[in-house]
Amino acid sequence: MAESAIGSVLGNVSTLAVQETTFLCGVNLEVGFLKDELKRLKSYLKSADAKRRSGDELVATWVSQIRDAAYEAENAIEAADYTEKRNRLKNGFMGAISRYARLPSDLIALHTIGAEIQRVKRKISEIFDSANRLKINLDTSDVEKVLIGDEYPQDYGTMHQNFEDIDLIGFGDEYKEIVGKLVDKENITLSVVSIVAMGGAGKTTLARKVYTSSSVKQHFEATSWVTVSQKFKGIDLLKDIMKQIMGGRDESIAKMNEYEVGKEIHDFLLHKRYLIVLDDVWETDTWDQINKRVKAFPDATNGSRVLLTTRKGDVANHVQMPTLVHHLKKLDEEKSWELFSSKALPPYKRSAIRDVDEFKKLGKRLAKKCDGLPLALAVLGGYLSKNLNAQTWSNILSDWPATKDGKMMRVILARSYKDLPNHLRSCLLYFAAFPEDYEIYVAYLIELWIAESFIPHTPNHTLEETAQRYVTELAQRSLVQVVRRSRAHGWIERIRIHDILHDWCIEEARQDGFLDAIDKTAGQAGASSSSDNLMSYRFSFQTLSDQILPATPNVRSLLGFGLSSTSLPKLRFLRVLCIEDSTLKDFSSVIGRCIHLRLLRLRYCEGVALPSSIGKLLYLQTIDLRGTILESVVPNSLWDIPTLRHVYLRNCFFSPPPPARSVRLQPKELQSFALLLDPVGTDFRCHDMMIFLGQLNQLTTFCLFMHPNIPAEVLNIFANMPHLVDISLGQFDVLDKLPAEFPQSVRSLFLSADVIKQDPMPILEKLPCLVVLRLWGYKGQTMCCSSQGFPRLQELLLGSFSTEVWRMEEGAMPKLSHLTLQSCKKISKLPVGLLHLPSLDHLELAFMTQISEDDITLNELRRKGCEVHTYVRAA
Known part of the structure; x- marks a missing residue:
């Protein structure tokens, strides 16, 4: 990964301000020299990488030295840039002196930087000398392509097929059979349906499709999906199930013990028909472990079910209740070709292929070689879709490995990985940092990638847009599994990677010195697991406790999951800190010195206080403290950081900065701001908050939740926020009316109030880009949606409305597909205008018992093919 390291370093250095100033004198010339030397080194790396992978240990050491030198050069250049940034931000008399004179402290810093x-x-010069001795040649071949730009159609989302439907190819009959077993009304006892097959056979894909089917959703009153994997804790699984079936605050559930959680689940499910999915079960006693202290899952003889997926037949047969075991068959030749061709030769590419028949002939032979394994077919097909060259296809066929299954899959993954551009290789290997079966929110992943400098700056695109296309590229290649898409934006919202690919990423990342994943439960106890020749600059720790994290002093990225009473070491060059579900010690004494930090994410952590020195982190882009209860007030110095792009604060002591400070806020690039707080007991000043929010005029995402109520004045700030795309606001008390104009760019709006007095539809229906609307609290008697209103709306939720008359003119909401009505007690019959919505195919009625099953509009919608789901409140 040395080539990727140099690429990211060069991309980052090019954005620094160090070249714009005369303050640094001769340091500028040295910086320019270092950049040129790094570019020259990069041109040697393709030749060196082939030798390294062939087992040449001397070359492997040489490649590692290049990466080390690149990072050390970046640290030195950034230290110079930091000195300049710090002086530019100084105020008053000392600030003027430092900007135009040479303070002794600055001269000392410059001398230190120059020496470094x-x-x-000297180190780079020695590396060049080594290249000659090792006979590593300069490679001046093609310039690496960046996966962005005009090569893609403008409507990028529609050119892709539905990943989920493609991945279900070949399982149609089995899908129907398993759904039938789950909803069988004659079998009323609690029973298990087990799907058994080897890794990569499609167990989870099939189970997910079954779980989300309309038949299953309608049949069961409560459902939950948990991934078990090889390392699990029964209490964690039970808490996850409880959150899904009952809701509830994470903080309250976290404090409960296993008995309390099991009892709560039992009592809730006792009178409900439920479905629990246990995905990827490895141990025979898993069911016993999660159902032993309290029979959390009662048998009320009402047809409740457990759906279980496993690689082991003895696991399926061990469960002590009626069990139906479904052995998943491998795909036959016909279905193998259907899946393979949907990936390798998608319809939008076939029209550009001159000799499709030749590719079909080769493709059928390659599909047969995959031995009916969907994962192998999908990954190989995704790779070949990017290499539509008949000779390439033929070469793969002739070089096919003799062994099957595990070895075959590794060869396919290695080939697909090698085909990726270097920046995408880094993005893929980064999945090694996450726990097995971890569901990844793409927005969080993208913030990590950007902080790591994996995403290059490209003309006419933001870093986030480029990264979104990288995710789509990986999905096209079947290297990630799409879990959910954003209806508002169309992009991929949540992903997972297959555990076979996850294991491969961990091994490859460790061998490359890219990242060490250290998991106490897997028997890894220290940071020496990477190759002897390579020092890792990134670490991921899982389930460690009562120790200082064993990371090397030069570490650039540190991720942690489930750490207990853990202290951070002194990490001078840290750029990424991402820790979840952990308890930290002495955090505030360490973090203020991490001046290179780009991302600080502490989710559901304890022992966290932000020091005032947080304002010294002049490169910080993302701070995410959702779910973490701070032990101190958020320092006002946070807003002195000029590079902030995303700020997410929750359950924190937050007071807006005073007006004098608000008007000179530094984070001009702030795109996302989310604040969830309870102002009770804090020094909350409404007027100061309005001034503070009014300065954030570059926001694209704004989320504000307050208890007991948001001040109604917050709605006035939208006049100064022309770029907003996502808005979430709750809970207002009484809103007389909505503001006359929302930002025209809004695509998703969530707004909740106890009372909205005036019909909100005449205002909201004029928003030209609105795709998702969730609205709570309108108490007027009538509501009207005009013809041509809501031109792009696809999803609408109306909650706690007191509307008695809902008029809907023909031509309104032409694209609405999902409608949810929840707790709207005055709506006793559905408006006939719903029948004029051409795209409506999904209607949910939640706690709407006043609407009769004989409702004329309801039955007419069903007749037209609209899926109708009804939910009643738990007893």
């Missing part, structure tokens, strides 16, 4: 650059220059 000289040391790196």
Whole structure:
């Protein structure tokens, strides 16, 4: 990964301000020299990488030295840039002196930086000398392509097929059979349906499709999906199930013990028909472990079910209740070709292929070689869709490995990985940092990638847009599994990677010195697991406790999951800190010194206080503290950071900065701001908050939740936020009316109030880009949606409405597909205008018992093919 390291370093250095100033004198020339040397080194790496992978240990050491030198050069250059940034931000008399004179402290810093650059220059010179001795040649071949730009159609989303439907190819009959077993009304006892097959055979894909089917959703009153995997804790699974079936605050559930959680689940499910999915079960006693202290899952003889997926037949047969075991068959030749061709030769590409028949002939032979394994077919097909060259296809066929299954899958993954551009290789290997079966929110992943400098700056596209296309590229290649898409934006919202690919990423990342994943439960106890020749700059720790994390001093990225009473070491060059579900010690004494930090994410952590020195982190792009209860007030110095792009704060002591400070806020690039707080007991100043929010005029995402109520004045700030795309606001008390104009760019709007007095539809229906609307609290008697209103709306939720008359003119909401009515007690019959909605195919009625099953509009919608789901409140 040295080539990727140099690429990201060069991309980052090009954005620094160090070249724009005369303050740094001769340091500028040295920085320019280092950049040129790094570019020259990069041109040697393709030749070196082939030798390294062939087992040449000397070359492997040489490649590692290049990466080390690149990072050391970046640290030195950034230290110079930091000195300049710090002085530019100083105020008053000392600020003026530092900007135009040479303070002793600055001269000392410059001398230190200059000496470090000289040391790196000598190291790079020695590396060039080594290249000659190792006979590593300069490679001046093609310039690496960046996966962005005009090669893609403008409507990128519609050119892709439905990933989920493609991945279900070949399982149609089995899908119907398993759904039938689950909803069988004659079998009323609690029973298990087990799907058994080897890794990569499509168990989870099939189970997910069954779980989300309309028949299953309608049949069961409560459902939950948990992934068990090889390392699990019964209490964690039970808490996850409880959150899904009952809701509830994470903080309250976290404090409950296993008995309390099991009892709550039992009592809730006792009178309900439920479905629990246990995905990827490895141990025979898993069911016993999660159902032992309290029989959390009662048999009320009402047809409740457990759906279980496993690689082991003895696991399926061990469960002590009626069990139906479904052995998943491999795909036959016909279905193998259907899946393979949907990936390798998608319809939008076939028209550009001159000799499709030749590709079909080769493709059928390649599909047969995959031995009916969907994962192998999908990944190979995704790789070949990017290499539509008959000779390439033929070469793969002739080089096919003799062994099957595990070895075959590794060869396919390695080939697909090698085909990726370097920046995408880094993005793929980064999945090694997450726990097995972890569901990844793409927005969080993208923030990590950007902080790591994996995403290059490209003309006419933001970094986030480029990264979104990288995710789509990986999905096209079947290297990630799409879990959910955003209806508002069309992009991929949540993903997972197959555990076979996850294991491969961990091994490859460790061998490359890219990242060490250290998991106490897997028997890894230290940070020495990477190759002897390579020092890792990134670490991921899982389930460690009562120790200082064993990371090397030069570590750039540190991720942690489920850490207990853990302290951070002194990490001078840290750029990424991402920790979840953990308890930290002495956090505030360490974090203020991490001046290179780009991303700080502490989710559901304890022992966290932000020091005032947080304002010294002048490169910080993302701070995410959702779910973490801070032990101190959020320092006002946070807003002195000029590079902030995303700020997410929750359950924190937050007071807006005073007006004098608000008007000179530094984060001009702030795109996302989410604040969830309870102002009770804090020094909350409404007027100051309005001034503070009014300065954030570049926001695209704004989320504000307050208890007991948001001040109604918040709605006035939208006049100064022309770029907003996503808005979430709750809970207002009384809103006389909505503001006359919302930002015209809004695509998703969530707004909740106890009372909205005036019909909100005449205002909201004029928003030209609105795709998703969730609205709570309108108490007027009538509501009207005009013809041509809501031109792009696809999803609408109306909650706690007191509307008695809902008029809907023909031509309104032409694209609405999903409609949810929840707790709207005055709506006793559905408006006939719903029949004029051409795209409506999904209607949910939640706690709407006043609407009769004989409702004329309801039955007419069903007759037209609209899926109708009804939910009643739990007893």
